Amino acid sequence: MAESSKQDDVFPIASIPEGAASLESIVSTEELRRRPSRPPDYEKENRALVALASALTDSSSDIFQALADTILDVTQCDSSGLSLLTRDNVGKKFYWPAIAGAWRPHLGGDTPGGFGPRMPAAKECLLVPFYAEGKAVGTIWAIMHSVRRQFDAEDERIMHALGQFASAAYRTMESIDDLRIEIAAREKAETMLRERATGLEAKIRRLVNANIMGVFIWNLEGKIVEANEAFLNMVQYNHENIVSGSVRWRDLTPEEWRGWDELAVANLKATGTVQPYQKEFFRRDGTRVPVLAGAAMLEDGGTDGVAFALDLSDQKRAEEAFRRVEEKARSIVDSALDAVVAMDADGIITDWNKQAEVIFGWPRPEALGRGMAETIIPVQYRLSHQTGLRHFFKTGEGAVLNRRIEITALRRGGEEFPVELTITPLQSGDTWTFSAFIRDISERRRAEKELRESELNLRQMTETIPEMLWSASPDGAVEYGNARVLAYTGLSAGELMGNGWLKSIHPDDADRVARTWMSSVTTGTPYRVEVRTLRAADRTYRWCVTSALPLLDPQGQILKWHGTIVDMHDWKQAQEEIRNTQVELAHINRAMTMGELAASIAHEVNQPLAAIIASGDSCTAWLANEPPNLDKARTAASRVIQAAMQASDIVQRIRALFKKTPSTTTPLEINDVITETVSFVDGEVRRKGVSLNTRLALDLPAVLGDRVQLQQVLLNLVINGAEAMAGAENEPRLLLIQSALTEPHRILVSIADTGPGIDPHQEARLFAPFFTSKPEGLGMGLSISRSIIEAHGGRLWATRNEPRGAIFHFALPTATANE
Ligand code: ADP
Numbered sequence: 001m002a003e004s005s006k007q008d009d010v011f012p013i014a015s016i017p018e019g020a021a022s023l024e025s026i027v028s029t030e031e032l033r034r035r036p037s038r039p040p041d042y043e044k045e046n047r048a049l050v051a052l053a054s055a056l057t058d059s060s061s062d063i064f065q066a067l068a069d070t071i072l073d074v075t076q077c078d079s080s081g082l083s084l085l086t087r088d089n090v091g092k093k094f095y096w097p098a099i100a101g102a103w104r105p106h107l108g109g110d111t112p113g114g115f116g117p118r119m120p121a122a123k124e125c126l127l128v129p130f131y132a133e134g135k136a137v138g139t140i141w142a143i144m145h146s147v148r149r150q151f152d153a154e155d156e157r158i159m160h161a162l163g164q165f166a167s168a169a170y171r172t173m174e175s176i177d178d179l180r181i182e183i184a185a186r187e188k189a190e191t192m193l194r195e196r197a198t199g200l201e202a203k204i205r206r207l208v209n210a211n212i213m214g215v216f217i218w219n220l221e222g223k224i225v226e227a228n229e230a231f232l233n234m235v236q237y238n239h240e241n242i243v244s245g246s247v248r249w250r251d252l253t254p255e256e257w258r259g260w261d262e263l264a265v266a267n268l269k270a271t272g273t274v275q276p277y278q279k280e281f282f283r284r285d286g287t288r289v290p291v292l293a294g295a296a297m298l299e300d301g302g303t304d305g306v307a308f309a310l311d312l313s314d315q316k317r318a319e320e321a322f323r324r325v326e327e328k329a330r331s332i333v334d335s336a337l338d339a340v341v342a343m344d345a346d347g348i349i350t351d352w353n354k355q356a357e358v359i360f361g362w363p364r365p366e367a368l369g370r371g372m373a374e375t376i377i378p379v380q381y382r383l384s385h386q387t388g389l390r391h392f393f394k395t396g397e398g399a400v401l402n403r404r405i406e407i408t409a410l411r412r413g414g415e416e417f418p419v420e421l422t423i424t425p426l427q428s429g430d431t432w433t434f435s436a437f438i439r440d441i442s443e444r445r446r447a448e449k450e451l452r453e454s455e456l457n458l459r460q461m462t463e464t465i466p467e468m469l470w471s472a473s474p475d476g477a478v479e480y481g482n483a484r485v486l487a488y489t490g491l492s493a494g495e496l497m498g499n500g501w502l503k504s505i506h507p508d509d510a511d512r513v514a515r516t517w518m519s520s521v522t523t524g525t526p527y528r529v530e531v532r533t534l535r536a537a538d539r540t541y542r543w544c545v546t547s548a549l550p551l552l553d554p555q556g557q558i559l560k561w562h563g564t565i566v567d568m569h570d571w572k573q574a575q576e577e578i579r580n581t582q583v584e585l586a587h588i589n590r591a592m593t594m595g596e597l598a599a600s601i602a603h604e605v606n607q608p609l610a611a612i613i614a615s616g617d618s619c620t621a622w623l624a625n626e627p628p629n630l631d632k633a634r635t636a637a638s639r640v641i642q643a644a645m646q647a648s649d650i651v652q653r654i655r656a657l658f659k660k661t662p663s664t665t666t667p668l669e670i671n672d673v674i675t676e677t678v679s680f681v682d683g684e685v686r687r688k689g690v691s692l693n694t695r696l697a698l699d700l701p702a703v704l705g706d707r708v709q710l711q712q713v714l715l716n717l718v719i720n721g722a723e724a725m726a727g728a729e730n731e732p733r734l735l736l737i738q739s740a741l742t743e744p745h746r747i748l749v750s751i752a753d754t755g756p757g758i759d760p761h762q763e764a765r766l767f768a769p770f771f772t773s774k775p776e777g778l779g780m781g782l783s784i785s786r787s788i789i790e791a792h793g794g795r796l797w798a799t800r801n802e803p804r805g806a807i808f809h810f811a812l813p814t815a816t817a818n819e
Contacts (some may be wrong), residue, residue, distance in 0.1 A: 029156065038289040039150040041074075045158060048074050049165065056169055063169045064100035067140065071162055072102040075126070075155045077142035079103045082166060084138040126151045130167040130277075132174065140166045214291070214309035217298075222250035222266065225304070234291070234311050236284035252281045254288060259648035264295060268305060272297045278312065290316045339438040343372040345431065347389065359440045361412030377437075378410045380490035393432075401425060409438065417442040421637075468565035472498075472548070474558040485565060490536025504543045513546075524550050524558055533565065542569035586712065586784045593715050593781075594654065601654055603683045605738065609649035617641035653680075656708055663709060663791075667702040667815050670710075670739055670747055677714040678737070685722045690733040692718070697740045700747055701814040709788045713796075716781040717751040718809045723774070724755030724806065731804075745817030754805040758798055766798060785810075 048070045056068040064082045071080035081101030124144040129136045140163055142155065208215045214231030216224050224247045232238055241247045253261050257279040264274040276294035283289055293737030295307035330353075333340045339356035341351050352367040360367070360376055367375060373382045392398040398406075401423050409419040421438040462469050462482045470481040481489075481496045489496070489504040505513055509531045520527035527548040532541035548563030592600070619636035622629040653676070674694060685692045718735065725733040734754045742748045758766060765771045767786050782796075789796040794812040801807045 009613075032151060032156055033153045035150060035152045037154045040154055040157070045074060046163070049161070052169075056172060063173065064166075065102070067162065067166055067169060068100045071140060071142050071159070071641060072104065074158050074162075075142040075151070076149065077104075077126070077155075078145040078148075078149075080141060082138060082140050084134060096151055102532070113502045121145065123147055124151055126155055126159055128156075128163040130163040130170060132167055132171050137170055138166070188369050214311070215306065216249070216309070217297070217304060217306050218249050219305070219800075220303045222248045224249050224252075230311075231309060234283075234289055234309060235281050247714075254280050254282060264293075268295060268297050272300050281309065289313055313711075317740075328472045336437075337439065340435065341367075341372070341376075341438065342433050344433055345393070347372050347386075349375060350433065351435070356438070359411075359438065361410070376409050378408055378416050381403055381408065396440075398425070406441065415583070416760060418445055468567075470501075470563050470565065472521075472561040472563070474521075475562065476517060476561070488537075488565070488567070489533070504534045504536075506534070508532070520548070521561070524552075526550075527563070530568070533567075535567070542567055543572045544568060576577045586709075586780075586788075589716070589778060589780050589784055590712055592778065593712075593719055601650075601680065601689040604679070605647055605650055608643040608650070611643035612640050612647070615643060663706040665704050668705050668707055668710065670700060670703055670749060670812070671696045673707060673710050674714060674737055674739060674749070677711050677718065681715065681718050681722075685718065685735060688726055688733070690720050690722045690735050692722075692727055692735045692737070694737045694739075696738070700739060700741055701745075701816060703747055703792070703812045704815045705812065710792075713785040713788050713810065714749075716785050720781060720808075721753035721755065721806070723754055728755065741814075742811065745814045746811050747814060748809060748811045750807050752801045752805060752807040752811040754801065757804055759801055763798075767796075774777075 015692050042548060052063070052066055053072055055544055056063045068082055069075065079101060081098040083098045086097055110804075120143055122143040126142045127139050127442035129139050129143070131137060136633050140159065142159060144151065156508050210229045211230035211233075214228065214234045216231045218224050223245060225243055227237075227242050227247075232242070235247075238245050250258070250261070260277060260279055264277065267274040273309050274294060276292050278290065279293050280288045280290050290312040291309040292312055293307060293309045294306050297305045308632075330651045333351075334354035336353060336355055339359045340351065340353040341349060341356050343521045344349035348370050349367050349370050352362070352364045355363075356367065357363055362370070362375060368660055369549045371678045373385050377385050388400060390396055392401070398802065404420055404422050406418060406420050408414055418441050420441050421436050423434055426433045426435060446548045465482070466484065468482065468488055470478060470485055470486045472478045477498045478496055478501050481491075481493065481501070485491075485496065486493060489501070491500065491504060494500075495503070499514070502514060509529075513529050513531045517527055519525075520744040527546075529546055531544055532545055533544040533546075534540070535542050546563065548561045549567075550558040551560045551562060553559050619633050619640060622633035622636060674696060678692060678694060682692060698746050714737075718737070721735050722733075725731070725735075732754060734752075736752045737749070738752070739747065759773070762771070762773065767782045768779075769783040770779040771783075789810045789812070792812055794810055796808070796810040799807050799809065
């Protein structure tokens with residue numbers, strides 16, 4: 001080794017490969033310096049160094065070869081070179097492969113392929129290490145292969161200088177190499193990137209053009225620079241709109257989404273990307289399209305970006321449809337009259353509808369997630385609930401499943417109440433859900449109880465009521481008679497049933513009653529008969545009114561018949577007596593009226609009598625003539641007959657009024673009845689200073705009635721009017737009888753006077769029997785008149801006359817109306 005150095009440790013002995021040079025052949029530097037040395041040739045040396053330096057700047061790749069040539073030249077050695085310290089592949093051994101070298105030409109060679117300090121056999125070898133950054137990196141060497149000369153101190157000095165140059169050259173080369181490697185690596189990376197970019201770009205292009213989703217290039221100013229078909233279709237714009245720059249993504253965003261966009265832009269600026277988020281875009285027509293949008297900046301810190309938009313309309317529509325279906329389902333469940341609740345296998349409430357809220361008092365959000373048992377089951381039943389559930393999971397059977405049962409439930413307030421429920425287990429995969437339909441039946445229970453009570457009440461009432469009540473089935477079979485019926489008829493409940501009741505009917509009535517009842521049952525019309533029924537108490541048949549009404553369901557079907565039996569026997573007898581009395585009274589009233597009319601009646605009868613006398617006289621006179629004038633006598637005689645008939649007629653009519661006759665109904669001309677009546681009273685009223693007039697409508701339809709009774713009414717009203725005016729000395733006394741047809745089937749007769757009118761205090765009692773304001777009055781006239789008119793199906797009433805007096809009206813149905 002020519003140079004001992006502090007970097008000895010860099011070359012551990014063991015690592016030095018065995019070479020051809022033996023240890024003894026190594027000359028120490030000391031010994032070299034003891035040899036006689038030639039003088040330094042600085043000029044040559046400088047030239048060499050300048051040449052080397054320029055070689056280094058010109059073509060750095062050849063610098064090591066140039067260095068080897070320079071060593072050869074300045075040391076006058078046989079071969080020279082430069083070796084780099086290199087580790088073997090495993091890094092255990094070092095060796096010095098020469099990377100450049102030069103031979104003296106006489107040694108027979110140009111630059112050999114492989115050479116080093118060992119080959120060919122060397123006589124003397126001068127090795128100088130060189131360093132880079134304090135580490136030995138290689139050696140430069142000069143070798144003498146002959147004894148032509150020996151190296152001296154000058155050689156060592158030059159080699160040392162060249163070693164420093166080698167170090168500089170090495171460092172330069174190293175940095176150049178590093179640079180080259182770096183450049184190469186960068187180029188390679190760039191190429192790869194470019195390749196990758198072109199591949200990726202192509203793929204992205206394909207994606208963009210596939211129009212699976214909307215893609216557009218945008219910038220931060222709000223412009224859309226480029227967009228694919230899908231995006232344009234989505235927002236209803238075309239390429240021209242994009243090119244003209246009129247489509248701005250900010251404008252496409254509805255107000256309420258702008259905030260999201262701002263957030264997205266902030267993210268883009270910070271991280272270069274934004275995670276997909278849902279928003280809406282305006283379409284050109286102003287409608288909106290829901291999208292999933294995402295974006296990325298094209299370059300970090302740039303202003304352009306790419307965005308995609310996925311049309312969510314279908315999804316939204318589907319979601320909306322699903323939501324609506326769900327809403328509908330929920331609203332159906334919520335509108336259910338039953339509580340619909342569900343729990344999972346752990347007994348946790350998973351569904352709870354509106355009615356459940358109402359029934360149990362737990363709002364849905366509170367109920368969900370609670371345990372079913374502690375929410376709706378009273379504490380004393382929870383154990384059996386748990387047991388039932390366990391049993392179900394063990395055996396798949398449950399006593400309460402899929403059928404309607406009644407149990408006690410618990411309200412939030414602690415109240416227990418009866419419910420009816422059905423539980424349906426549902427399995428989906430491994431999970432079980434139990435749905436229950438629960439109906440609060442406390443109201444029904446209460447109603448049932450009330451019904452029972454009210455039925456009992458009603459039963460008690462029908463049994464204690466002092467009336468006879470009975471009911472029959474729709475087909476007419478008697479089903480029930482209350483205690484009164486049984487007591488009255490003496491029949492047992494069993495005997496009464498069906499048509500057993502007929503036993504208590506008078507044999508003469510039984511047929512008629514049975515027929516009427518069956519006809520009511522078949523037609524559904526109310527039933528009412530007067531029938532003689534055997535009263536058990538005294539074994540007598542008594543007149544009863546038996547009636548019944550059908551009870552109908554909403555469709556009009558008969559559900560039942562409900563009836564009563566009223567003993568009318570006493571009432572009927574009383575009625576009979578009243579009727580007789582009335583007839584009596586009417587007769588008396590007539591007789592009295594006629595009594596009042598006696599003078600005018602006499603006058604009326606006198607008239608034909610006088611005519612008879614006069615005509616009889618003249619008849620006699622004509623017969624007494626010589627010769628007797630038979631013609632004249634015959635005429636006189638016929639006048640006698642005529643007058644006699646007239647008299648007889650008057651007497652007949654008066655007798656009719658006096659007679660107590662049963663009423664007969666015939667068609668009557670009301671005007672005739674009026675005229676006839678007037679003929680009776682005319683004289684009488686005239687005597688009282690009253691002028692009586694009639695104003696009768698022509699062509700009036702007939703009425704059906706009793707002549708005598710209607711005359712009685714007219715007489716009463718005319719006499720009353722005349723009597724009312726009797727006191728008024730200086731007032732005109734006018735009585736006007738009018739007839740008219742007021743309605744198609746109604747005839748109105750009115751009798752108006754100019755008397756004092758009706759005393760308002762007495763108005764209410766006017767028609768009451770025995771009401772009179774007259775000292776001699778009986779007070780039956782108006783009462784009898786009203787019952788006569790009402791018996792004719794008409795009406796009698798009084799009003800005020802103007803300027804004074806009273807008007808009495810009666811209206812009668814025409815004969816056709818009666819039909
Ligand atoms: P009477 O004529 O016997 O009193 P009515 O029953 O005929 O019985 O009349 C009852 C009462 O009605 C009369 O007493 C009289 O006070 C009153 N009255 C009847 N007609 C008239 C009339 N046209 N004007 C005023 N009052 C009348």
